[in-house]
Amino acid sequence: xxxxxxxxxxxxxxxMDESHETHETNQSLMMITAGPSIWAAHFxxxxxxxxxxxxxxxxxxGSLTAVRIAIAVFTLLALGGIAAAGWYGYRRHTYGGxxxxxxxxxxxxxxxxxxxxxxxLAGLSAVATIFVAVVAIFVETCH
Numbered sequence: 001x002x003x004x005x006x007x008x009x010x011x012x013x014x015x016m017d018e019s020h021e022t023h024e025t026n027q028s029l030m031m032i033t034a035g036p037s038i039w040a041a042h043f044x045x046x047x048x049x050x051x052x053x054x055x056x057x058x059x060x061x062g063s064l065t066a067v068r069i070a071i072a073v074f075t076l077l078a079l080g081g082i083a084a085a086g087w088y089g090y091r092r093h094t095y096g097g098x099x100x101x102x103x104x105x106x107x108x109x110x111x112x113x114x115x116x117x118x119x120x121l122a123g124l125s126a127v128a129t130i131f132v133a134v135v136a137i138f139v140e141t142c143h
Contacts, residue, residue, distance in 0.1 A: 029114070031085060031088055031089065031114075031118050032089075032114060032117055032118045032121060033121075034081070034082075034084075034085035034088075034118070034122070035082045035085045035086065035118070035121045035122035035123075035124070035125035035126070036121055036124075036125050038078050038081045038082050038085070038125060038129075039078065039082070039125040039128045039129050039132075041078070042074050042075065042077075042078035042129050042132060043128075043129075043132050045074050046071045046074055046075075046132055046133070046135075046136070049067055049070050049071065049074075050064065050067045050071075050136075050142075053066065053067045053142070054142035058142050059142065060142055060143055061141055061142065061143050062141065062142045063140070063141060064136070064139060064140055064141060064142060067136070068136045068137075071133055071136040072133070072136070074133075075129060075130070075132075075133040078129050079126060079129060079130075082122050082125050082126045082129060083122070083126070085118060085122045085125075086118070086119055086122030086123060086126070088115075088118065089114075089115045089116065089117070089118030089119035089120075089121075089122055090115065090119050091115065092112060092114060092115025092116075092118065093112050093115035093116040093118075093119055094112075094115075
């Protein structure tokens with residue numbers, strides 16, 4: 001049975017349906033790494049800040065209050081960046097109103113799949129960022 005767009009039910013869209021946004025020359029894998037990269041930067045900033053503070057300023061039994069505040073700021077910034085990457089992935093995933101699975105080997109489905117992968121990695125990165133920040137809640141001194 002033919003639909004108004006000329007496709008048979010269940011057939012993948014043709015390459016002629018490809019929009020400028022989903023054209024392969026306009027695709028990049030950089031956004032898929034945004035969430036994990038932000039988490040890694042947060043991890044390093046948090047632990048380097050604590051290490052330098054304890055080694056240079058506070059001493060062995062010094063308070064981590066200033067470091068805890070810094071880690072809270074790092075965490076809020078990181079979660080904001082990860083949320084932006086997740087939103088970008090969600091928009092790509094739902095492009096054209098499609099739902100999963102993205103089974104066809106078309107530029108649109110590849111576009112949606114990369115968006116879905118970006119969204120999932122952003123979620124995982126947000127959880128990892130929170131786990132890094134939770135340490136600052138429980139550890140009160142450099143000891």
